[in-house]
Amino acid sequence: MKAQTDITSIGKKVLLQEAEAIRGVAEAIGQTGDFQDCVRTILGLRGRVVVTGIGKSAHIAGKMVATLNSTGTPALFMHAADAIHGDLGMIQPEDFVICISKSGDTPEIKVLVPLLRRKGVPMAALVSNRESYLAVQADFILHAPVDREACPHNLAPTTSTTAALALGDALAVSLLESRGFGPQDFAHLHPGGTLGKKLYLKVGDLSRQNQAPQVTADALLRDVILEISGKRLGATAVLDADGALLGIVTDGDLRRMLTNFAPERLGQVRATDIMTPRPVTIEVEEFAAEALARMQARNITQLVVTEHNRFQGFIHLHDLLREGLV
Known part of the structure; x- marks a missing residue:
């Protein structure tokens, strides 16, 4: 077994070699207009992007499809081997095909390409070899140049798959930015999990589940304590006669009061004697993630929720914990 220092050196060497390959891919993008033309063609599609490959390239194709779909470009995965056994039927006249192959000369690719050409759909070749059979047959070449694999025997797909993966991400993000695809669009496609909640969950969605403790400015201490205890949020809003927010009274304010007022x-x-004026507020239509950011910035556990500056209720740190946002 190799010494620990050797293992560390091997790991660093692989990462640096793959990073260098990605820099080479970045330079290749600007050498021809194929990448830009490919993006423009996909932007004008009425169909889907069908991504295909075989072996490790098939795994890269699957990841590319997932990224395209999640960023607003409808995409399908077609395994190159299954294509000649019926899956070719998924390609429709208005689609666009991306075929991934390091060499561009594998037997399966040479069988598949003529069948794709008969479909009459535009095709891009994501290849390392610009002179390969696949590259020559394609309408667009997405060039991912790789001199050698990170594998010491130059056999296992490592550097080449990293380069292809990075180029696929560049394609997806270029399409995303060209479309003006924003956080709200992203939220519609990612409604599940913590990520989705950060993108679509609003303050009002949570505050409406809570009671809205409130007292008038001249409410006596006993009434203030009963309102805080009864609504179980650790605070109450203080409103004037017209319902405008004046401040809040928290459990902490009650404790501090005991040191400031004689028992009698x-x-x-x-x-009004014990409230905290000008409390930190947040509007009902803001994102719950923003409520968390404000609480963390001010080291507090609740915010007053308003709608057009009128008191609506409270959002508490526990609400955000319950939703998994913390």
């Missing part, structure tokens, strides 16, 4: 005066204490 407690019966005369009113909400």
Whole structure:
């Protein structure tokens, strides 16, 4: 077994070699207009992008399809071997095909390409070899030049698959930005999990599940305590006679009050005497993730929720914890 220092060196060597390959792919994008023309053609599609490959390239194709779909470009995966056994039927006249192959000269690719050409759909070749059979037959060449694999025997697909993966990401992001695909679009396609919740869950979705503790400015201490205890949010809003927000009283304000008022005066204490004025607020239509950011920035556990500056309720850190946003 190799020494620990040797293992570290091997790991670093692989990463640096693959990073260098990606730099080469970046330079290749600007050498011809194929990448730009490919993006423009896909932007004008009425159909889908069908991505195909065999072996490790098939895995890269599957990942590319997932990235395209999640960023607003409808895509399908077609395994190159299955294509000649019926899957070729998934390609429709308005589609676009991307075929991934390092060499561009494998037997399966040479069988598949003529069948794709008969379909009459535009085709891009994501290849390392610009002179390969696949590249020559394609309408667009997405060039991912790779001198050798990170495998010491130059056999296992490593550097080549990394380069192809990175070029696929470049294609997807170029399409995303060209379409003006934004966070709201992303949210519609990612409604599940924590990521989805950060993108679509609004403050009002959570605050409406809570009670809305509130007292008037002249409410006596006893009423303030009962409102806080009864609504179980650890705070209450203080409103004026017109319902405008003046401040909040929290559990912490009640504790601090005990050091500021003599026991004999407690019966005369009113909400305005102990409230925190100008509390931190957030509008109902803002994202819940923004509520979390404000709480963390100010080291507090709840925010007053407003709608057009009118009191609506509270959102608490526990609400965000329950939704998995923390």
